[in-house]
Amino acid sequence: xxxxxxxxxxxxxxxxxxxxxxxxxxxxxxxxxxxxxxxxxxxxxxxxxxxxxxxxxxxxxxxxxxxxxxxxxxxxxxxxxxxxxxxxxxxxxxxxxxxxxxxxxxxxxxxxxxxxxxxxxxxxxxxxxxxxxxxxxxxxxxxxxxxxxxxxxxxxxxxxxxxxxxxxxxxxxxxxxxxxxxxxxxxxxxxxxxxxxxxxxxxxxxxxxxxxxxxxxxxxxxxxxxxxxxxxxxxxxxxxxxxxxxxxxxxxxxxxxxxxxxxxxxxxxxxxxxxxxxxxxxxxxxxxxxxxxxxxxxxxxxxxxxxxxxxxxxxxxxxxxxxxxxxxxxxxxxxxxxxxxxxxxxxxxxxxxxxxxxxxxxxxxxxxxxxxxxxxxxxxxxxxxxxxxxxxxxxxxxxxxxxxxxxxxxxxxxxxxxxxxxxx
Amino acid sequence: xxxxxxxxxxxxxxxxxxxxxxxxxxxxxxxxxxxxxxxxxxxxxxxxxxxxxxxxxxxxxxxxxxxxxxxxxxxxxxxxxxxxxxxxxxxxxxxxxxxxxxxxxxxxxxxxxxxxxxxxxxxxxxxxxxxxxxxxxxxxxxxxxxxxxxxxxxxxxxxxxxxxxxxxxxxxxxxxxxxxxxxxxxxxxxxxxxxxxxxxxxxxxxxxxxxxxxxxxxxxxxxxxxxxxxxxxxxxxxxxxxxxxxxxxxxxxxxxxxxxxxxxxxxxxxxxxxxxxxxxxxxxxxxxxxxxxxxxxxx
Ligand SMILES: Nc1ncnc2c1ncn2[C@@H]1O[C@H](COP(=O)(O)OP(=O)(O)OP(=O)(O)O)[C@@H](O)[C@H]1O
Ligand SMILES: [Mg+2]
Numbered sequence: 001x002x003x004x005x006x007x008x009x010x011x012x013x014x015x016x017x018x019x020x021x022x023x024x025x026x027x028x029x030x031x032x033x034x035x036x037x038x039x040x041x042x043x044x045x046x047x048x049x050x051x052x053x054x055x056x057x058x059x060x061x062x063x064x065x066x067x068x069x070x071x072x073x074x075x076x077x078x079x080x081x082x083x084x085x086x087x088x089x090x091x092x093x094x095x096x097x098x099x100x101x102x103x104x105x106x107x108x109x110x111x112x113x114x115x116x117x118x119x120x121x122x123x124x125x126x127x128x129x130x131x132x133x134x135x136x137x138x139x140x141x142x143x144x145x146x147x148x149x150x151x152x153x154x155x156x157x158x159x160x161x162x163x164x165x166x167x168x169x170x171x172x173x174x175x176x177x178x179x180x181x182x183x184x185x186x187x188x189x190x191x192x193x194x195x196x197x198x199x200x201x202x203x204x205x206x207x208x209x210x211x212x213x214x215x216x217x218x219x220x221x222x223x224x225x226x227x228x229x230x231x232x233x234x235x236x237x238x239x240x241x242x243x244x245x246x247x248x249x250x251x252x253x254x255x256x257x258x259x260x261x262x263x264x265x266x267x268x269x270x271x272x273x274x275x276x277x278x279x280x281x282x283x284x285x286x287x288x289x290x291x292x293x294x295x296x297x298x299x300x301x302x303x304x305x306x307x308x309x310x311x312x313x314x315x316x317x318x319x320x321x322x323x324x325x326x327x328x329x330x331x332x333x334x335x336x337x338x339x340x341x342x343x344x345x346x347x348x349x350x351x352x353x354x355x356x357x358x359x360x361x362x363x364x365x366x367x368x369x370x371x372x373x374x375x376x377x378x379x380x381x382x383x384x385x386x387x388x389x390x391x392x393x394x395x396x397x398x399x400x401x402x403x404x405x406x407x408x409x410x411x412x413x414x415x416x417x418x419x420x421x422x423x424x
Numbered sequence: 425x426x427x428x429x430x431x432x433x434x435x436x437x438x439x440x441x442x443x444x445x446x447x448x449x450x451x452x453x454x455x456x457x458x459x460x461x462x463x464x465x466x467x468x469x470x471x472x473x474x475x476x477x478x479x480x481x482x483x484x485x486x487x488x489x490x491x492x493x494x495x496x497x498x499x500x501x502x503x504x505x506x507x508x509x510x511x512x513x514x515x516x517x518x519x520x521x522x523x524x525x526x527x528x529x530x531x532x533x534x535x536x537x538x539x540x541x542x543x544x545x546x547x548x549x550x551x552x553x554x555x556x557x558x559x560x561x562x563x564x565x566x567x568x569x570x571x572x573x574x575x576x577x578x579x580x581x582x583x584x585x586x587x588x589x590x591x592x593x594x595x596x597x598x599x600x601x602x603x604x605x606x607x608x609x610x611x612x613x614x615x616x617x618x619x620x621x622x623x624x625x626x627x628x629x630x631x632x633x634x635x636x637x638x639x640x641x642x643x644x645x646x647x648x649x650x651x652x653x654x655x656x657x658x659x660x661x662x663x664x665x666x667x668x669x670x671x672x673x674x675x676x677x678x679x680x681x682x683x684x685x686x687x688x689x690x691x692x693x694x695x696x697x698x699x700x701x702x703x704x705x706x707x708x709x710x711x712x713x714x715x716x717x718x719x720x721x722x723x
Contacts, residue, residue: 315633316553
């Protein structure tokens with residue numbers, strides 16, 4: 001300790017300053033790098049799914065001259081009329097040179113089997129068209145669609161292709177004549193599932209997801225919040241409560257398929273609820289998301305400063321008033337974050353729903369909570385499993401719909417959170 | 425209830441008796457070796473017309489014995505000042521008087537505290553009306569994260585004290601005026617109370633407490649963050665409130681205690697060392713610890 005040679009405080013501070021700034025810069029760079037990396041990965045995911053799925057929003061259609069021949073329709077049985085014959089005769093008139101049963105059948109195969117449903121629907125809606133002749137855009141077969149979108153290669157041997165040289169010739173003729181066009185695929189947004197890719201749509205699965213998640217939200221949010229409030233604010237500290245706590249934390253880590261097994265055993269087998277129903281799916285997903293919501297809500301309640309509670313107690317508020325007037329509004333944003341995480345999990349969940357039969361092939365769009373239905377992730381799983389080439393792009397398109405669903409759910413949550421936060 | 429009343433009666437006598445005979449002042453000339461520090465309370469703990477009576481109050485935080493067997497009266501329409509070094513238990517004792525310590529999980533209170541004839545620690549007592557009757561201003565300003573208006577209006581609203589919006593407005597305005605905050609905030613009553621300065625928040629909390637018109641007001645260092653002018657406003661408020669109500673105030677400011685209070689209690693490490701009329705305690709303390717503290721010799 002030589003007097004006069006001792007460093008002043010400022011000298012010491014300055015000596016360490018460079019190091020401190022370096023650490024800070026490194027830390028910031030590291031953080032920025034992490035953010036950029038995750039954005040890149042996310043972008044890659046979106047781009048690859050988008051590129052694959054985008055073509056599914058277009059579907060090839062064929063313009064046919066349909067003659068609604070009076071003789072084909074019996075007055076008392078419009079439903080049972082042979083609409084397929086209308087399509088076939090129209091195709092024959094386009095290619096009068098085609099003779100022989102086998103060739104004709106090949107020709108008919110260019111049009112989707114769904115074309116006759118379209119015609120039936122038109123007739124049912126407006127019987128006045130019977131007897132007239134109309135030009136109508138009808139769905140082409142998925143193989144035609146694939147050829148036009150370039151997914152079927154012409155240079156491979158004919159036997160390795162789903163379309164013969166003859167069929168490709170007809171398709172080229174039709175295209176040149178302007179009778180084949182890619183049009184916006186409304187079917188995809190309005191139809192349920194189908195074995196035929198060109199007739200398959202996402203509407204059924206979307207409705208199934210909406211019904212299922214409605215049940216899940218309606219049950220899990222109030223129950224989860226009430227449980228959290230009780231445990232955090234009202235329950236006396238006891239060994240019982242500790243046990244409940246440990247179990248809730250454990251439940252959060254249980255694999256989701258177990259909840260499906262539980263749902264199968266309890267809701268279907270004991271209570272006899274309908275299979276494949278959104279009601280049961282919602283119940284199962286409620287069980288799955290409850291622990292998440294409870295844990296997040298408790299954390300949100302814990303983060304409310306005790307001084308606020310004291311202030312309210314101090315002016316004579318009752319326990320319930322303290323909770324509802326002060327604690328809950330402050331904890332609400334955190335609770336909603338937890339809920340949205342739980343709901344996002346539920347939206348993407350497949351395994352537990354397989355156990356209760358929501359994996360079934362369901363054509364009709366569900367119209368209620370007990371109609372058989374499937375949900376988006378299960379639909380994706382089903383399509384990804386289908387052999388037809390056209391289902392590949394539909395799988396990606398369905399994933400896009402699922403992501404859009406998720407993003408809009410998050411957007412709603414953010415909006416609601418803002419609204420609640422503004423009330424301080 | 426009956427047996428409690430009886431014991432309280434007898435204890436009062438036994439406490440009063442020795443005290444009147446032996447003034448316990450120990451001269452500072454006494455050497456440390458021979459002086460045995462007596463921690464039982466000296467002075468005039470009890471008054472004839474008591475608003476609150478506390479008997480043998482002990483408070484524990486877990487194992488920590490924070491208040492050690494304290495007995496004291498708070499007279500009607502009097503201001504009782506509680507002084508003492510930091511951490512000696514003033515806040516803890518104050519919070520016993522409206523059962524705010526119930527909200528602390530680890531805290532245990534024993535003994536009897538009466539508000540008039542009511543034993544407030546009786547199982548049948550409802551804390552909601554009790555706290556409306558015994559209001560509190562906390563040591564740390566704790567406004568609600570709501571608007572200034574809602575902060576003050578909250579108490580009257582939940583107790584149904586105002587029958588109309590205009591009446592509520594009146595309560596809010598008069599409370600803020602009494603706390604000396606009206607001029608600063610009257611044009612922004614809808615702004616969050618948490619956005620005020622520390623001293624403004626303190627006055628907001630005072631306004632919030634008096635808006636309920638409690639009969640006993642517990643103030644824990646209400647002027648700790650205030651400038652001399654705002655402090656004077658609060659001291660005037662205290663004198664004004666005293667005409668109708670009873671006030672217990674914790675303060676580290678000796679002059680303030682001398683200015684506003686009629687009686688002063690000195691706490692030391694969980695013990696109530698001395699109680700007496702403020703004049704007497706400040707001019708003629710009987711216990712050495714009291715004297716050390718008020719003359720600034722406390723460590
Ligand atoms: N919630 C609590 N849990 C545990 N111990 C506590 C708690 N509150 C206070 N104590 C302890 O009780 C003792 C008295 O605390 P108290 O707050 O009453 O002191 P005080 O006299 O008000 O001090 P100050 O003048 O600094 O406000 C202190 O030793 C403190 O550590
Ligand atoms: Mg204190």
